[in-house]
Amino acid sequence: MKYIEEFRNIKLAQALSAQITRVSKRPLSLMEVCGTHTASIFRHGIQDLLPPTIRLLSGPGCPVCVTASSDVDKALMISRMPGVILSTFGDMMRVPGSYGSLQEARAEGAGVHIVYSPLDALHLAEGRPNQKVVFFGVGFETTSPLIAATLKRAMSLGLKNLYLLSVHKLIPPALRSLVSSREVKIDGLILPGHVSAIIGSGPYQFLAKEFRVPAVISGFEPLDILQSICMLVEQAEGEEAKVQIQYRRAVSPQGNERAVRCLEEIFHPVDEHWRGLGLLPDSGLKLREEWREWDAESQFDLPTCSSEDPPLCQCGEILRGVLLPSQCSLFAESCTPDNPVGPCMVSSEGTCSIHYRYGRVPSHDGRS
Amino acid sequence: MCIAIPGKVVGLEEDGAIVSFGGTLRKANLDLVEGVREEDYVIVHAGFVIRKLDEREALETLELIKGAGLEIH
Numbered sequence: 024m025k026y027i028e029e030f031r032n033i034k035l036a037q038a039l040s041a042q043i044t045r046v047s048k049r050p051l052s053l054m055e056v057c058g059t060h061t062a063s064i065f066r067h068g069i070q071d072l073l074p075p076t077i078r079l080l081s082g083p084g085c086p087v088c089v090t091a092s093s094d095v096d097k098a099l100m101i102s103r104m105p106g107v108i109l110s111t112f113g114d115m116m117r118v119p120g121s122y123g124s125l126q127e128a129r130a131e132g133a134g135v136h137i138v139y140s141p142l143d144a145l146h147l148a149e150g151r152p153n154q155k156v157v158f159f160g161v162g163f164e165t166t167s168p169l170i171a172a173t174l175k176r177a178m179s180l181g182l183k184n185l186y187l188l189s190v191h192k193l194i195p196p197a198l199r200s201l202v203s204s205r206e207v208k209i210d211g212l213i214l215p216g217h218v219s220a221i222i223g224s225g226p227y228q229f230l231a232k233e234f235r236v237p238a239v240i241s242g243f244e245p246l247d248i249l250q251s252i253c254m255l256v257e258q259a260e261g262e263e264a265k266v267q268i269q270y271r272r273a274v275s276p277q278g279n280e281r282a283v284r285c286l287e288e289i290f291h292p293v294d295e296h297w298r299g300l301g302l303l304p305d306s307g308l309k310l311r312e313e314w315r316e317w318d319a320e321s322q323f324d325l326p327t328c329s330s331e332d333p334p335l336c337q338c339g340e341i342l343r344g345v346l347l348p349s350q351c352s353l354f355a356e357s358c359t360p361d362n363p364v365g366p367c368m369v370s371s372e373g374t375c376s377i378h379y380r381y382g383r384v385p386s387h388d389g390r391s
Numbered sequence: 392m393c394i395a396i397p398g399k400v401v402g403l404e405e406d407g408a409i410v411s412f413g414g415t416l417r418k419a420n421l422d423l424v425e426g427v428r429e430e431d432y433v434i435v436h437a438g439f440v441i442r443k444l445d446e447r448e449a450l451e452t453l454e455l456i457k458g459a460g461l462e463i464h
Binding site: 024025026027029030035038039042057058059084085086087112114139140141142143161162163165166168169172175176215216217218220221243246247250253269271272273279281282285370372 | 392393394395397420422423424425432434436437438439441442444445446448449450451452453455456457459
């Protein structure tokens with residue numbers, strides 16, 4: 024068992040495709056909320072294996088894409104402070120704030136470092152005791168426990184020059200916002216596998232109980248996604264609504280309790296602004312009061328300034344599944360991966376970037 | 392960004408595991424998991440092991456998928 028090739032078997036993919044076609048009777052819109060799923064669906068041509076009744080929509084599951092301009096602006100401000108290094112994941116570099124991106128700031132001489140792991144930021148701080156290192160923490164529940172573990176490690180090492188600018192977000196409140204707004208018809212949700220490896224299936228139960236929306240926690244290989252779609256179709260056709268786990272090799276109902284404990288020790292939930300979704304209650308993570316001295320927002324003077332999203336950019340509608348990228352007037356015209364206007368075109372897991380790369384053309388029923 | 396890749400633990404050190412991704416070796420932190428041993432397959436996200444993979448569950452998932460095929464042929 025290598026956990027990759029086994030889940031890419033073409034014959035089994037065809038069998039699942041046939042099974043979905045056999046079970047599917049009525050039109051269903053299924054939303055995947057994780058950018059890694061969106062990328063896998065396009066890379067493996069999953070839509071082409073589905074009957075015309077099944078429509079796949081992309082949701083707000085790209086952390087880079089949902090980061091508010093105002094938060095990018097804070098990182099930009101920090102990066103320009105003397106004696107300060109801002110470190111973050113490579114994905115964040117080109118995301119536009121109101122006044123440019125971190126990549127542009129770096130080109131102008133600001134101290135910006137790309138890291139693969141938050142531990143690299145810790146090592147950076149260890150190696151430069153006379154500078155302040157701020158980690159710009161972006162990501163969902165998959166990523167935030169790593170940041171928590173890094174801070175605990177930094178504390179045990181007695182490091183005094185590492186700080187966190189946390190814009191971490193939580194997936195369940197975003198799902199609640201999507202299904203309760205009823206702006207888009209969602210007949211089933213493909214839930215994020217690696218967020219769920221951490222939080223388990225418990226926090227999603229409201230989807231089935233309160234909103235009667237079928238939901239399946241899915242892995243990322245083609246067979247995983249096809250099997251999850253099959254399970255969603257079976258639920259919907261059987262008038263059922265429950266939260267099922269397809270990705271059982273990595274996800275248990277209780278999740279990774281050690282990681283959740285670590286997360287809760289360091290962070291607490293706060294109301295947070297999401298690009299495209301607005302202010303959502305208890306949807307962001309900030310450091311607890313005990314960790315105040317590590318918190319960049321309390322340790323640095325960050326004046327609030329008015330932030331603006333790029334004019335005409337429709338990333339918000341795309342993140343909510345209301346519009347497809349091709350329905351945005353900027354798509355593939357003034358907004359391309361080389362010259363992105365909005366964040367969905369920046370990240371390799373952004374919906375616009377994926378549609379651009381895989382050249383999605385209108386299909387048999389006119390959808391793109 | 393939640394991308395996390397399966398790899399095989401080929402060595403354990405004081406401050407982490409050595410994980411092989413198809414032959415490429417990388418060190419991964421073990422602070423968030425318990426009981427990882429050599430030969431285990433794990434998923435690694437941004438330098439941390441976030442989960443040990445369960446082989447029995449993986450085989451059962453594949454069996455279920457094969458079952459879907461049998462219903463048609």
